[in-house]
Amino acid sequence: MGIIDFFLNLLSDPRGAIAGWIITLGAVWVYTPLFLIVFVETGLVFFPFLPGDSLLFAAGVFSADGGGLHLGATLLVFYAAAILGNTSNYWIARFFGKRIIDSGKVKALTPERMAKLDSFFEKYGGLTIVITRFMPFFRTFAPFIAGTGHMNFAKFTMFNAIGGISWVSLFVLVGYFFGGVPFVQEHFEVIVLGIVAVSVAPAVIGAVKAALNGRKKKA
Template structure:
């Protein structure tokens, strides 16, 4: 996969951008993995580090803004959509809203550093009619810290990542197998549930 994406700088940029955009929309893939991939691809192919950081920042911020606007447009009703109700239970919404009421603007800034809570937090910010320019400012400031840092570190330690590649592949295959097993167990469990 990395070889295919890495065969062209434009495919690499597009793949990283779209992946980060989808992460912003709640794709169950840690954003940091894509940022590390961005830094690694930049390292092994000799791409422009600043260009990759700009592409990554764009994907992150557009994804975050999109989930915010979905929340703003559809309000709490969006959690009734199957795609969203898997990771946004009514209890989680209430908890996030209370967190917003207590910590306000800090919530938007610090959510960037809490994987798994970014998309739900930004969705709730939209449903709560949080000020969009302020949202963009706080999210942008946090992204200006996290995105370049992760991409640069992956770029800087490219040799070590290349050496660990075979082990990483085993971990990825193992994780994929665990996800597949989980899905099969869930399907079986749901079939057994009485209606």
């Protein structure tokens, strides 16, 4: 139950989690859990539910003056976590991808999501790695699918760096510049939920469209 409570608290209140880490771990070691959460979300196909967007935003808020984090360090730690995470995911797929898919143990890696990612790769090519950075679940699975044969490593690395830097910069800097606004401070939980909702929206819309198209074909 301890690990479940940890993830539930992190999902519901990333600001409270970071504040607790700053107090207990100090100004240097606080970056360790921040790095690990983003690395695991992007690097291990088994953890697509971790709160990447809201965590980046909350860390940006704490990177403002007096917040306990340093903006430059926050950005560098998250850049490294995002890029290395995707790289790890790519190589896991390169060596074990077919075995993992065939095992059926990754329930979130549904045939519908795989088909959606296949169509993304066909339509956008390497830009898929950049686009899916801003889509929960898909950002975890895109490097995995790329590693199963959609992209060579050099090309993947270039788009991985572009996507990782863009994603981290957007959410951290939005938190940094706007986190101190009184309205944001007073309605932080609602805003975090809004960030999650906006991030998840493309995946939900895609799932609904796929379901409707499936019904039309059956009809």
